[in-house]
Amino acid sequence: MFGDFQLEDIAKKRIVVAMSGGVDSSVVAALAAKSGAEVIGVTLQLYDHGAAVGRTGSCCAGQDIRDARAVADRLGIAHYVFDYESQFRDSVIADFADEYAAGRTPIPCVRCNQGVKFTDLFGIARDLGADCLATGHYVRRVMGADGPELHRAIDPARDQSYFLFATTDDQLAYLRFPLGGMEKAAVRAIATEYGLGVAAKPDSQDICFVPDGDYAKIVRKLRPEAAEPGEIVDLEGQVLGQHKGLIHFTVGQRRGIEIGGSPEPLYVVRLDPAERRLIVGPRRALAVRAAMLDDCNWIGPRGDGPVTAKVRSLAKPVPARIEGDAVVFEQPEYGVAPGQAAVLYRGDRVLGGGWIRETVAAEALAA
Known part of the structure; x- marks a missing residue:
């Protein structure tokens, strides 16, 4: 069941499991514990305690940390929480705001994997003497002729390989992804079998630090200049109207372009933050x-x-x-x-x- 570890004499090995408090990482911890290896659960606290209390629908928040601790207690494994709020704020949230202010569309989950999760967490796992780091990502690690390869998950609806493209060869050699060959229903069934309290917990939605979906509020707070209004222009530069801030738009978007009289639907083609201009055009321009x-x-x-x-x-x-x-x-x-x-x-x-x-x-x- 846990062959993904590919470790000889697994009973003498130490596995660190990244535990976010959700059902996926909790099942990874359960499977690791079943393997006979020594298992240590690690949770990174990415928000200050006051802001995190009672927060759900994200990851590494107050309730999620309590859920991870409860799962570890249920499984009889060690569990540690490390405060990475400042690193997460500086490397992920600030970058998110900077990207929007520059007229680009960021992917904070990749930045988080590149930095806090697959750099800092790696350091923690190695400091703890772990033989590998296991996560609940839905991807597969397949041994090829030239070493480990990263493959899509079996379940296309759950595949997270897009978010892990920046994984290095050295990181992949150390990582294990036990859920990549499973469907979500099977994962929840295992959680139920082990009596884990998170078996029916909803999946996290949207961006973890924007649980209400209002990412513009985050950007406005950190980079208020990105919320300044400006002109909406066509491909020739003709002014068609006004927008309420470039942070509300991304390339390919149609919703929110409130311009009447156009013979065909208009889409966001480009953003020009220097001039605070939103360039729009027909779909073919995309x-x-x-x-x-x-x-x-x-x-x-x-x-x-x-x-x-x-x-x-x-x-x-x-x-x-x-x-x-x-x-x-x-x-x-x-x-x-x-x-x-x-x-x-x-x-x-x-x-x-x-x-x-x-x-x-x-x-x-x-x-």
Whole structure:
């Protein structure tokens, strides 16, 4: 049941489990305890105690920490809580606000995995003498000819590989993902079997530090200039109206553009924070042929052959090719936003990816 650990003589091994207080990480802890290894649960407190008390629907909040501790007690394993509020605020929340202020669309979950979870938590696990770090992410770690590979989860509805594209080879060698080959219903069944109080706990929704979904409020508080009003213009620069702050918009968005008299629906094509301008146009103006990437990360050798690219967490991977620091789509792709990630796959294997710096319009290449 816990073969994902791939450790010899597992009874003599030590496993650190990242416990967020949800059902997924709690089941990982239960399976680890069943394996016979010494198990230590670790929870990172990402909010101050006062703000976290009673908070639900997120992760690493007050009630979640209590739930993680209760699960550890139920399983008879050690459990430690580490205060990482300041690191999370500086590396994730501040970056989130900066990205929106710069007219980009951030993915804080990737930044959190890159920093607090897969850097700081790694350090904690190694300091505790652990042989591996196990998490509740829905991805698979598969041993290939050149070492461990990152693959999509069996359940496409739960797959989280998009958020883990920045995982390094060294990190992947240390990580274990026991839930990647399971469906959610099976995970909840295991939680019920072990009598875990979180068996029916709802999944966390939206961004963990924006439980009410009002991300603009967070950005406005940290970067008030991003909430300043400005002009809505068409592709030729003609003023069509006024907006109430660029923080309310992202590339590909249609809702909230309150302009009457247009012969066809208008979408956000670009954001110009320097001039506080929102550039809008018809859907065809969203067609993108290529995306230029920054800070690319590759997991193992890329090899040759066709690839697919995913440019949003909920998008389907589409045929593409890699050309230097760019991903070129076989067919025009829509809603490609700077600040998001382009993640590359070969079959179910995650090759890696990078952050979208800018896009090349399909019309520009056609010209």
